[in-house]
Amino acid sequence: MPQTPHNTSSVEKKSVPKLNWLSRHRGIPLTEKIFFIQNLHVMVRTGISLAAALRTLAEQTSHKRFRAVLTDIYGRVEKGTPFARALSAHPNIFPDLMVSMIESGELSGKLDEVLKHVTEQLKKDHELVSKVRGAMLYPAIIVIAMGGIGTAMMVFVIPKLLTIFTEFNAELPLPTRVLIAASNFTTRHGLLLALLAILLIAGARYGIKKTERGKQFFHGLLLRLPLFGGIIKKVNLARISRTFSSLLTTDIPIVQTALITSKTIANIHYRAALIDLSEKLKKGAPVSQVLSAYPHLFPPVVSQLARVGEESGSLDHVLGELASFYEEDVDQIMKNLPSIIEPLLILILGAGVGAMAVAIIMPMYSLTQTI
Incomplete structure (x- = not known):
């Protein structure tokens, strides 16, 4: 009590x-x-x-x-x-999610049961975030390594080769001239480039975090990204379904459930849809009807299952099953993601190294022919 x-x-x-x-x-x-x-x-x-x-x-x-x-x-x-x-x-x-669930448990005298639901919710969130971060760690390391190697080549290796080519007065092919120009620019204006990169990143972060237009653009862009857009949608759908189910299970009113769920979602487009859902639920609109108005965010299967749950009076159970489906789907994608991204990164790295090697070898071959 x-x-x-x-x-x-x-x-x-x-x-x-x-x-x-x-x-x-x-x-x-x-x-x-x-x-x-x-x-x-x-x-x-x-x-x-x-x-x-x-x-x-x-x-x-x-x-x-x-x-x-x-x-x-x-x-x-x-x-x-x-x-x-x-x-x-x-x-x-x-967060509001935890506070609202515990408040419901106190009012109903079922605090121990609600604490169990809160634990399950937190564990699911932790598992989901850990899987996404773990899958993205390897590609991030490869990209950073590629950038570091490329910068080191431009700053330390290419200038030494340039000295050799200059001594022999060799006529340089176009790829070599482009590479040398890029190296010279990086060496002479490296500090300016680094400062510009920092300013661009800081400006982008400010625009994304502090301005409504920036958030809408960036979050919309994420949802449209090839490959990753689909993953981001499934992660959001898994979290929305799980949170909605947990709140309904603890007897929190559905209008409040939609509003609380919106506060747990980072993507501004999903958040706006859930706030709209909360407002329309006050006017008596069914969940399935509101969700079907956002087909780019909620696939037809979501609104269809929501309708089944509403008609059967088991919306919490249906959404729990839907959450499990998306969580398992995301888990499988995260396991396969490195094997999909790795060949792509190797191709990009190989193309970059190959282009650099051709630009270096072509004038060296010309020099051997001259000698």
Whole structure:
């Protein structure tokens, strides 16, 4: 049962150990939050009071900032603040999804069951993100290595060859002249190029993160990318379906469910569609009808299954199955992605090295003919 809130702000503030600036602005790893919720579920299920469980977990965690946060939450709960409200005091750590599910559990008296659902949700999110990051790590390393090797060749190797060609007054073919011109420009204006690259990256990041037009353009571009666009859509659909299912399972109203789900999605186009869904659900529109108005974001199978779930009264179960389908699909794609990208990267690397080799060998061959 929820506890009666008290005005305990002064006590609660004292319960938080002082942290330096860096600690305050450092994120809490998702694994820490999973460990916390999972252990809290076990302790509450075995009959340990919520306050005692929070105190124990706060003492056990080795993460300095998270220990301070849990100590603060324990102090609030000990003084009568509902658990969900105590969590909501730290919105950068505990998102609306988690707070709303736990609030529902407190109101219904099923906190232990809801904590189990929250644990499953966090684990699914962690698995999804880990698979995507893991699959993209190898291609990213190859691209960085290619850039580093190319820059080293331009700055250190090509200028030495240029000296040799100059000594012999050799007539250089077009590919060699282009390579030498690029090398000279890189050597002379390397600092300017680096500064320009930094400014472009910083400007792009600002435009993407801070401006609505920049977000719309970039997020739309991501969804249209060959190969990767389809993967990004499936990742978003998996997360939306899983979150929607988890919230409905804990008896959160569907209008609120759509709104909370929108806050868990980074892509601005999916977020706008979910906000629109929330508004139209208030007017009585079915989920399937609203989703079908966004065929570029939600494939027909999503709206069709949503209609089946609505008609059968098991929308949470149907969306859970849909989430599992997309999660398995993404998992399979992530496993196969390196084998798809690797040959492409090798071809690009081979073409670059081959072009550079031809540009170097052609004048050397001419020199041997002259000698």
